[in-house]
Amino acid sequence: MSKVAFHTLGCKLNFSETSTIGQQFLKHGFSIVDEKEKADVFVINTCTVTDNADRECRQIVRRALRNNPNSFIVVTGCYAQLRPDEIAKIDGVDAVLGSNEKFNLFSYLENFEKKELSCIYPPRRIYVSPIENLDSFNPSYSTDADNRTRAFFKIQDGCDYKCSFCTIPLARGKSRSASPEEVISEFKQLLKAGYKEIILTGVNVGDYSSSLNRNLALNLDHDQDYNLYKLLKMMLEVEGDYRIRISSIEPNLLTDEILDLTANDERMCNHFHIPLQSGSREILKLMQRRYRIEDYQNLIYKAVNRIADLGIGVDVIVGFPGETEENFLETYNFLKDLPISYLHVFTYSERPETKAIEMANSVDPVERKHRSNMLRILGAKKKHEFYQKMVGKELSVLFEHENHNGLMKGFSSNYVRVKHSFDHELINKFVKVKIKEVDENICTTENISINESINIQAG
Ligand code: SF4
Structure with a gap:
């Protein structure tokens, strides 16, 4: 049986898509092995957000070929879509597939014979459609990442x-987007699994x-105005013992309806991740974001007032071109005063083909690092304060499978990390726990009672 291994860079979306690529290989009789094992085919799913995508890609290719010099190397993902020629020049790469092509890999690569190609230099096969042709939707979800507790569903x-x-x-x-029918059907499958x-x-x-009509071209009697709120309502009609988390949502798209739904249905996680990017009016404008500082602030207060114990994560970028010390401090103070629970801090780095790369007044990299450190410290403080507020409260935690030296860990609905002494009975169950104290970056529990399990009637 031929073997395939994967290396994924970047976000959860990429991980879920790697799973879908993996399914194609399984269907073609391959077995999936760890990337440290010898594999006949090695697929790298790249990211464009990575700082040194090119260097990183080279390193991974080299490592894969060290394991098996005959591995057929396929590079795909965002970086492959953006810079196929650059990737094709990397020594050892056999094929480059764009964002559309990765989901039909076998219709482009009917064989994985490295030797056949070695006589042509550069011997790469490049299949990347132009960006304007990227209009198909390929549903994906990651499986088995943590033994069937949480699934990332695209x-x-x-x-x-x-x-x-x-x-x-x-x-x-x-x-x-996926059609609501596709979503509901996959959702039921995930619950069943x-x-x-x-x-x-x-x-x-x-x-x-937003462009549902394109996906529903064959089913035109459907409501064209489908939006996230309506989809969530539809998902919540499915009975079962589950909860839904939204990975991240732009502030201008987090509607009152979604807030109310979250406040009133405990199967909706009381947690949002809402990118801010900058707390400076001026910089936000240069970033071409679709909201003002005051809109963001109003949203956060409205959300915490409406939803009990709401956890809020925030993305922020430091060192954007033109960000003065004063602009940075505006961001710092804005975040310091907001009732949020953690930060994801990104240091700005220049990306080709963006407007920002042309902007004047680039911030010195040392200063970028300094600002980033300041915000990371603030983020750690925010998280600690939020965790501290949970002490004495009862949270519903979904415990995972792994045994960490006699301890098990899980996330609460509002995204608090909780640990408890390992108990097989508690795995993959929603368990009400009373938070006892904060031990560095994790909360400890007092007592435990298993929620009544509801039979899943999905499917
Ligand atoms: S909302 Fe802005 S930052 Fe997010 S993916 Fe779209 S363009 Fe990029």
Whole structure:
């Protein structure tokens, strides 16, 4: 039996798509092995957000060929879509597939014979469609990442926004979504497979179904105005013991309806990840984001006032061109005062073909690092404060399979990491725990009572 191994870079979306690529190999009689094992085919699913995508890709190729010099190396993903020629020049790469092509890999690569190609230099096969042709939607979800507890379920792809720092729309194309029927059917399958937490992922999840008509071309009697709220309502009609988490949502797309739904249905996680990117009015404008600082602030207060113990994560970029010390401090102070629970801090780095790369007043890399450190410290403080607020409260935790030296870990609905002494009975169950204290980056529990299990009637 031929073997295939994978290396995935970047976000959860990429991981879920690697799983889907893996399914194609399984269907063709391959077995999937760990990347440290000898594999006949080695697939690298790249990311464009990675700082040194090119160098990183080279290193991975070299490592794969060290394991098996005859491995057929396929590079795909966002970086492959953006820079196919650059990748094709990397020594050892046999084929480059774009964002569309990776889902039909076997129709492009009917054989994986490395030797046949070695006489041509560079011997690469490049299959990358132009970005304007990226309009199909390929549903994906990651499986077995943590033994069937949480599944990352892709419901949307691409983005129509024009944030000046971002290359994702160039690599993934226009916004498009799975049809509600597809979502519900896959959702039921995931529940049937035993997943308890379904994390809705996409490039711009809140924009779900903006172009639904394209996907529903064959089913035109459907409501064309389908949006994320309606989809969530439909998903919640499915009975079962589960909860739904939205991986990330743009602030302008987090509607009152979604807030109310989250407040009123405990199967919706009381947790949102809402990118801010900058707390400076001026920089936000240069970034071409679609909201103002005051809109963001109002949204956060409205959300925490409406939803009990809401956890809020925030993405922020430091060192954007033109960001003065004063602009940075505006961001710092804005975040310091907001009732949020953690930060994801990104240091700005120049990306080809973006508007931002042309902008004046680039920030010195040392200063970028310094600002990034300041925000990371603030983020750690915010998280600790939020965890501390949970002490004495009862949270519903989904415990995972792994045994960490006699301890098991899980996430609460509001995204608090919790540990408890290992008990096989608690695995993959929603368990009400009382938080005892905060032990560094994790909460400890007092007592435990297993929620009544509801039979899954999915499918
Ligand atoms: S919303 Fe902005 S940052 Fe996010 S993917 Fe779209 S263009 Fe990029």
